[in-house]
Each structure stands twice: as C-alpha cells, then as structure tokens.
Amino acid sequence: MRPVAIAAIVAVLAAACGSPTPSASPSATASPPSSSSAPAASPSPSGSGGDAAVYAQINEQVRAIRGLQEKTPVEPTIVSPDEMTQVLKDSFSEDYPPEQVAADEQLYHGLGLLPKDDKLADLYIDLLSSQVAGLYDPIKKKLYVVSKEGGIGAVEKVYYSHEYDHVLQDQNFDLQKMQNGLDDKTDEALARQSLVEGDAYLTMSYWLQQNLTPEEIGEVIQASNDPTAQQALNRIPPIVQAQITFSAIQGTQFVTSVQLGGGWEAVNSGFADPPQSTEQILHPEKYASREAPITVDLPADLAKRMGSGWSTVMSDTMGEHQTAIWLGSGTVAAATDASAGWGGDRITYLSGPSGSWAIAWHTVWDTKADAAEFEVTAKTAVEKAGGPGQVLPGEGGTTRWVVIGSDDAALQKVANVLGLAG
Numbered sequence: 001m002r003p004v005a006i007a008a009i010v011a012v013l014a015a016a017c018g019s020p021t022p023s024a025s026p027s028a029t030a031s032p033p034s035s036s037s038a039p040a041a042s043p044s045p046s047g048s049g050g051d052a053a054v055y056a057q058i059n060e061q062v063r064a065i066r067g068l069q070e071k072t073p074v075e076p077t078i079v080s081p082d083e084m085t086q087v088l089k090d091s092f093s094e095d096y097p098p099e100q101v102a103a104d105e106q107l108y109h110g111l112g113l114l115p116k117d118d119k120l121a122d123l124y125i126d127l128l129s130s131q132v133a134g135l136y137d138p139i140k141k142k143l144y145v146v147s148k149e150g151g152i153g154a155v156e157k158v159y160y161s162h163e164y165d166h167v168l169q170d171q172n173f174d175l176q177k178m179q180n181g182l183d184d185k186t187d188e189a190l191a192r193q194s195l196v197e198g199d200a201y202l203t204m205s206y207w208l209q210q211n212l213t214p215e216e217i218g219e220v221i222q223a224s225n226d227p228t229a230q231q232a233l234n235r236i237p238p239i240v241q242a243q244i245t246f247s248a249i250q251g252t253q254f255v256t257s258v259q260l261g262g263g264w265e266a267v268n269s270g271f272a273d274p275p276q277s278t279e280q281i282l283h284p285e286k287y288a289s290r291e292a293p294i295t296v297d298l299p300a301d302l303a304k305r306m307g308s309g310w311s312t313v314m315s316d317t318m319g320e321h322q323t324a325i326w327l328g329s330g331t332v333a334a335a336t337d338a339s340a341g342w343g344g345d346r347i348t349y350l351s352g353p354s355g356s357w358a359i360a361w362h363t364v365w366d367t368k369a370d371a372a373e374f375e376v377t378a379k380t381a382v383e384k385a386g387g388p389g390q391v392l393p394g395e396g397g398t399t400r401w402v403v404i405g406s407d408d409a410a411l412q413k414v415a416n417v418l419g420l421a422g
Contacts (some may be wrong), residue, residue: 005140006092007135007136007137007160007166007170007175007196007197007200009132009134009135009159009162009163009200009201010205011387016151018163019220020119029254029313031227035396041247045387049287050368051152054157054162055076055160056151057166057280058157058161058164058211058395059206060209060219061161061207061210062161062164062165062203062207063168064218065203065206065207065210066165066168066203066264067169067264067265068168068169068171068172069172070167070168070171071171071172072141072171072254074141074143074164074167075143075166076141076143076144076145076160076163077142077143077144077145078144078145078146078147078152078156078282079144079145079146079147080146080148080194081129081146081148084129084132084135084144084146085125085129087135087137087144088125088129088132088135089125089126089173091135091137092121092124092125093126095139096124098121099123100183100314101120102121103313103314103349104121104314105119106313106349106351106357107314107316107347107349107359108120108237108316109386110349110359110385110386110387110404110406111326111359111385111386111404112326112381112384112385113198113237113238113239113325114237114239114240115237115325116386118191118237118242123236123237123240123245124237124240124417125245126232126236127232127233127240127241127244128231128244130228130229130231130232130233131232131233131244132146133146133155134143134146134159134162134163135175136163136165136166136167136170138170138175138176139176139194143163143164143166143167144163145159145160146159148257148289153219154212154216154220154393155220155223155234156208156218157211157218158204158208158220159204160211161203161204161207162200162201162203162204165199165200165201165203165204166196166200169199169200170273172268172271173268173271173272174196174220175196178192178196178271178274179192179193184314184315184316184317185316185317186276186316186317186318186319186322187277187293187317187319187320187322188276188277188293188317188319188320189276189322190246190247190278190319190321190322191273191275191276191277191278191281192206192238192274193247193251193321194246194247194250194254194275194281195251195254195255195267195270195271195274195275196251197247197248197252198247198248198250198251198252198253198254198255198256198265199251199255199267201248201251201252201255202252202255202256205252207305208220233245235367237324238325239325239326242321242325245414246278246281246321250278250281250282251281252279253285254265254275254280254281254284255270257284258284258287260268261288265278272291273289274367276292276293277292277293277319277320278319278320278321278322279291279293279320279342281318281321282321282340283340284410293317293319293343293344294343294344294364295344296317296344296345296362296363296364297362298315298346298348298360299347299361299417299418300352302348302360302417302418303350304407305417306352306358306413306414306417307351307352307413308353309352309353310350310351310352310353311350311351312348312349312350313348313349313350313351314348314349315346315347315348315349316346316347317344317345317346317347318338318345318347318361319342319345320342321339322338323339323342323345323363323374324338324339326381327339327374327377327378327380327381328377328380328381338371338372338373338374338376338377338378340370341365341367341369341370341371341373342363342365342366342371342374343363343364343365343366343367343371343398344363344364345361345363345364346361346362347360347361347362348360348361350414352406352410356360356405356406356407356409356410357387357405357410358403358404358405358406358410358413358414359385359389359402359403359404359405359414360401360402360403360414360418361401361402361403361404362394362399362401363399363400363401363402364398364399365398365399365400366398366413368397368398370398371374371397371398371399371400374399374400375391378391378400378402379391382402382404382412382414385404385409386404387404387405387406387410387411388404388407388408388411389402389403389404389405389411390402390415391402392420393420394420401418401420403415403418
C-alpha cells in the first residue's frame with residue numbers, strides 16, 4: 001500500500017495546484033502512454049546551450065523563492081511521453097518490489113477496494129503514464145521533464161520548476177532517508193510524501209506567478225485540462241488514485257498552511273520533524289500540536305492461532321485517508337465524517353489452506369461517538385468486501401474491529417481467535 005516514492009508532478013492536477021490562494025511573494029523567514037508520434041529512444045539531456053541557459057535561470061529563480069542552495073548540479077533530461085512511460089516502469093519496479101505489490105493487491109481485493117481481476121502494478125503504470133509530466137528520481141539522482149514537442153515552452157518550464165525543487169529537497173533533506181523504515185507504515189509514508197509534493201507544488205505556484213505572462217499561464221492551464229488524462233484518472237479505482245493525488249492536492253494545502261504561518265523555515269523544519277499521519281495532513285492543527293497517531297497492535301501470533309497452513313502475508317496501517325476511501329463515501333480530496341475521528345489502526349492479511357484468506361483490522365477512535373459513527377458506515381463498506389465480513393466492538397468504547405474472510409468459516413475462525421463476539 002505504500003506510495004510510489006518517486007517525486008513527480010501530476011499534469012492533470014497542475015492547474016488546481018498551480019494557483020494557490022496566496023498571491024504575495026513568499027517570505028524566506030515568515031497513464032496509458034500518450035499517442036505521441038515521437039520515435040522511442042534513450043532519454044538524453046538537453047544539449048542546446050540556449051536550453052541550458054533557460055534551465056540555469058529557472059534554477060536561480062527557484063532557489064531564490066525556496067531559500068535552499070544547490071549542492072551538486074543536476075542536468076535535466078527531456079523525454080517524450082513514451083520515454084517517460086519506460087522511465088516510470090523502471091522506477092516503479094525498483095521502488096515497489098513484486099512481492100509487495102502482490103501482497104497489497106490481495107489486501108485490496110479482500111477489502112473490496114480493487115476489482116477481482118485488476119492488477120495493481122498495471123493500474124499504477126497506466127495511471128502514472130497518463131498523468132506524470134515530470135519526475136525526480138532520488139535513487140538515480142536524475143530529473144526528467146516530459147516534452148511532447150521536444151521544446152521548452154511555458155508548460156515545460158513550470159514543470160521543471162517543480163522537479164528542480166525536488167532536487168533541492170533531496171540535496172538538503174535526503175528524500176530517500178525520509179522514507180526509510182516505512183515499508184509497513186503506508187499512512188506515515190503518504191504523509192511524508194505529501195510534505196514533499198506539497199512543497200514542490202507550492203514552490204512551482206510561486207514561480208509561475210512571478211515568471212510567466214498571463215498568456216503562458218493560460219498555456220499551462222490548458223495543458224493541465226487534458227481530457228484524455230482526466231478520463232484515464234477517472235477509470236482508476238479511488239484507492240490507486242489516492243496514492244498520487246492525495247500528496248498533490250492535500251499536500252499543497254498542508255504546506256501552504258505551514259508556509260503562510262511560519263515562512264519557508266517552518267516548511268524546512270517539517271523535513272526534520274515530518275508529519276506522522278494523513279490525519280495531520282488533513283488537519284494541519286493536529287500537526288501543529290503534534291497529535292501523534294495511537295499505536296495499535298495485532299497479536300504477533302495471529303497466524304499461528306489460526307492453525308495449520310495459515311501465514312501472515314502483510315501488515316500495515318491504513319490511516320484516516322485510506323479509511324475514508326474504503327468507507328465509500330470518501331473521495332481522494334477529503335476525509336469523510338466517519339473517518340475524521342481516526343486515532344490509529346493496524347491491518348493484516350492472512351493466507352490459509354486451499355485458497356482461504358482472512359483480514360483483521362484493529363481500529364481505535366478519538367471518542368466513543370467517533371467509533372460508533374465509523375461502525376455504522378463500515379457495515380455498509382463491509383458488504384462490498386471480497387468475502388463475508390463483520391464490524392465488531394473491542395475493548396472499551398473507542399475500539400472497533402473489521403474482520404473479513406474468504407468464506408464464513410474463515411470469517412468465524414479469525415473472529416474466534418481474536419476473542420470477538422460475532
């Protein structure tokens with residue numbers, strides 16, 4: 001369930017994220033592949049001296065806005081849409097191992113978040129190929145910008161400003177280090193990715209406002225309103241959309257609130273003390289007060305209790321945002337009322353003999369009323385799961401369990417070993 005760690009700009013969202021509420025200068029202290037006819041070729045850095053001068057100028061402007069210094073020059077690589085698709089495939093396979101993709105896919109099928117015949121890797125690649133206009137790969141230290149025509153127009157410039165900010169982030173804060181140790185903590189990983197992307201979208205917005213003419217801004221908006229890209233986005237299940245759109249939209253809103261409240265120094269401090277949950281992204285006041293998620297555990301010997309032939313495939317944390325998506329009334333743009341009282345959770349997918357499986361999801365809520373509200377909405381969501389399921393009370397009044405099985409026998413078994421009354 002972890003978000004793809006490549007730092008990318010989503011073309012279809014650029015217009016929405018490119019015109020934020022603040023219009024003053026920032027204070028330093030306060031996809032299916034495109035049908036492009038360009039022949040496939042190995043990506044190569046832009047070789048024109050004129051192009052180099054354009055990028056050098058943008059670099060200087062972004063550094064002035066963001067207040068960060070470049071430590072090592074990074075030469076941009078301009079690619080066609082088809083070339084970007086291949087770059088994405090390579091980056092995706094490196095960042096998201098096949099065994100983890102398979103485990104997440106099983107969980108999503110079980111929760112009813114992914115149609116039974118859909119393949120998670122294929123969906124991600126289709127989505128990214130149709131949406132990503134540029135990316136910075138923090139592993140390879142390479143910056144890519146898509147150009148459908150091969151030149152540097154207003155669209156390429158604004159996307160480049162976004163990706164160059166990722167270069168500065170990486171050189172000053174180490175983007176790879178930020179995601180270390182979070183393989184089974186998707187909610188926290190998505191929160192950190194939201195900081196990274198929100199910073200880049202906000203920086204891009206300030207750059208656009210300060211350096212493009214109204215006509216050029218119109219070009220960017222037109223490019224961002226690509227109906228083909230929007231249709232591709234709409235075809236993708238919400239849980240997959242959420243992995244890239246949340247960090248762009250909610251991340252921009254979060255970083256804007258931080259930057260307006262304390263300037264870029266406050267954003268820089270966020271990289272040293274990053275958000276711990278999507279709850280903190282959705283509710284910036286909870287980040288400001290450092291309201292940490294509640295640690296929620298599952299029995300370490302749960303698979304053993306289930307009996308012979310059972311094993312744990314994966315365990316993770318859903319968090320407020322993904323819980324909202326699962327509840328069905330949530331969207332990729334906001335948490336629902338039923339998920340807004342989230343306090344913490346832990347979910348596991350268990351594989352059993354003869355193709356049987358079970359899901360155990362332990363959730364804790366801020367108040368008894370929040371738990372009761374979740375229960376009502378979750379009962380409807382359970383009906384759409386990949387097998388029979390129940391929402392059951394746990395200890396105290398603020399805990400709810402969601403248990404789902406491949407069949408009634410698996411459901412009853414997991415409820416029994418957890419000591420839950422079915």
